[in-house]
Amino acid sequence: MTARHDIFSGQAEALSDDAYDDDGYLLDGDEDGTRPSALYDGDQLEREERAALRRVAGLSTELEDVTEVEYRQLRLERVVLASVWSEGTLVDAENSLRELAALAETAGAEVLEGVIQRRQKPDTATYLGKGKAEELRDIVISEGADTVIADSELAPSQRRALEDVVKVKVIDRTALILDIFAQHAKSREGKAQVELAQLQYLLPRLRGWGESMSRQAGGQAAGGQGMGSRGPGETKIELDRRRINSRIAKLKRDIAGMKTHRDTKRGSRRANGIPSVAIAGYTNAGKSSILNRLTGAGVLVQNQLFATLDPTVRRGETPDGREFTFTDTVGFVRALPHQLVEAFRSTLEEVAESDLLLHVVDGSHPDPEGQISAVRAVLADVDATDVKEVIVVNKADIADPEVVDRLLRNEKHVVAVSARTGEGMDALVRLIADELPQPDISVDVLLPYNRGDLVSRLHEEGEILASEHVSEGTRVTARVNADLAAELTAYKAV
Known part of the structure; x- marks a missing residue:
């Protein structure tokens, strides 16, 4: 029997265990917990839900075989994950926490435990609420963790308050993703973009420490040291803010210069009539694997989130001989920090300027539709929604056939492939x-044999319909773009 108190009468009412399902929800509510049951008081959550801190099984990455230690860092950071489930279903909340565990492992941490708190919204003070924060502290102590990672972006005050309770370092999802980007950025532009995002995240979170900050001590009545102890205030933190703002301004100028260089290259390809295909999608969906399979680019492929950050451009060719370019872009993730979207805006503009978008989806992921929605939300931020989109369902060899079939039915332009086996690549x-x-312009020209350059361009940029060698030269019937058609005007066949 489960005892509950009626908040109006103050008397206890007993409910049998049969009134609840296996997850602790009342049977007269929705199974996913999204609709309140008849015993809800307004918009409040169930009392047992509010009192529960749900542990998520299967997140631990602790080594079971000590022989693996040579492949891991000597001392991995030991972390506990914490999440507030305020909307959606429990499955969505657990998927998000499992993704956070994968991010933490990519950053070089060892995940010990993960907990979910059901709340209408995160607590404005300690994120979880004071009582649940104290329970989290007990878990941290029992597991021997040295870091807590929250599955959302924390306000500076929330982070400090939660640290005061759990007594270990607390970071949020945004800081974790920024750390991964900092580890994986290789190019000069990538490093500048990541540093810009880190500084923009750090700026509102600066805080002073120690006597070097020359803090104001106040008078004796205020608990200070009295005369001679009143400093000028935290001047050092103001100097730090000024240095960060100066560095941000310089990075923005540098990235703008790099953008000009990329625009010049893109303009050159446009002038030559070379179409572009952008590859975008969720992180670890297999974008680099598909690029390697199509072009032999040799880009790093690893079963890891955000393994490659720097955009790669490679040349491709259609079966009828038309040339185009492939551009591999940075991977996306749920709740991608807006600082990163802004910092990588110049890179993501490659998608907006492309002629075709290959949107790669991991068909073996528990929630591929959620991946598609997350990617499209980021593309909307960079005004890339007007680009023609082809959904590429990757990892079809290990995906559930029913999931693949559902995606093939629900999307307009879609193809299922496996970059590992080559299935579906043709x-x-x-x-x-x-x-x-x-x-779109039809031409019928007779090119003299000394104009082999024009014949070559016809094969590269146009679509050859017929070709014949005659005594005067090469007679070609083809469809070409406007620029090439203008150059061929003088050789029109009679």
Whole structure:
């Protein structure tokens, strides 16, 4: 029997255990807990839900075989994950926490435990609430953890208050993703973009420490030291803010200069009539694997979140000989920090300027539709929603056939592939050829044999319909773009 108190009468009412399902929800409510049961008081949550701190099993990455230690860092950071479930279903909340565990492991941490707190909204003071924060402290002590990671962005005050309770370092999802980006950025532009995002995140979170800050002590009545102890205030933190703002301004100027260089390259490709295909998608969906399979680019491939950050441009060719470019972009993730979206805006503009977008989805992921929604939300932020989109369901060899079939039915332009086995890659190449812009001007020209350069351009940029070698030269019937058609005007066949 489970005893509950009626908040109006103050008397206890007993409910049998049969009134609840296996997850502790009342049976007269929705199974996913999204609709309140008849015993809800207004918009409040169930009393047992509010009192529960749900542990999520299967998150630990602690080594079971000590022989693996040579492949891991000598001393991994030991972390406990904490999440507030305020909307959606329990499955969504657990998927988000499992993704946070994968992010933590990518950053070089060892996940010991994960907990979820059911609340209408995160506590404004300690994120979890004072009581649940104290329970989290007990878990941290029992597990021997040295860091707590929250599954959302914490306000500076929330972070400090939670640290005061759990007595270990507390970071949030944004700080974790920024740390991973800092580890994986290799190019000069990538490093500058990550540093800019880190500084923008750090600026409102600066706080002073120690006597070097020259804090104001106040008078004796205020608990200070009295005369001679009144300093000028925390002047050092103001100097830090000024230095960070100066560095942010310099990084923005540097990134703007790099953007000009990329725009010049893109403009050159446009002038030559070369279409572009951008590859975007959720992190670890297999974008680099598909690029390697299509072009032999040799980009790093690793079963790890955000393994590659720097954009890669490679040349491709359709079965009928038309050239185009592939651009591999940075991976996305749920709740991608807005600082990163802004810092990588110049890189993400490659997607907005492309002729075709290959949106790669991990077909083996528990929630592929959630991945698609998260990626499209970021693309909307960079005004890339007007680009023609092809959904590429990767990892079809290990995905649930029913999930793959559902995606194939629900999306308009979609193909299922496996970058590992090569399954479906021929169909993907044909789909790219069909969706790329086609030359639209028909020409019938007779090119003298000393103009082999024009014949070569016809094969590269146009679509050859017929070709014949005659005594005067090469007669070609083709469809070409406007620029090439203008150059061929003088050689029109009669």
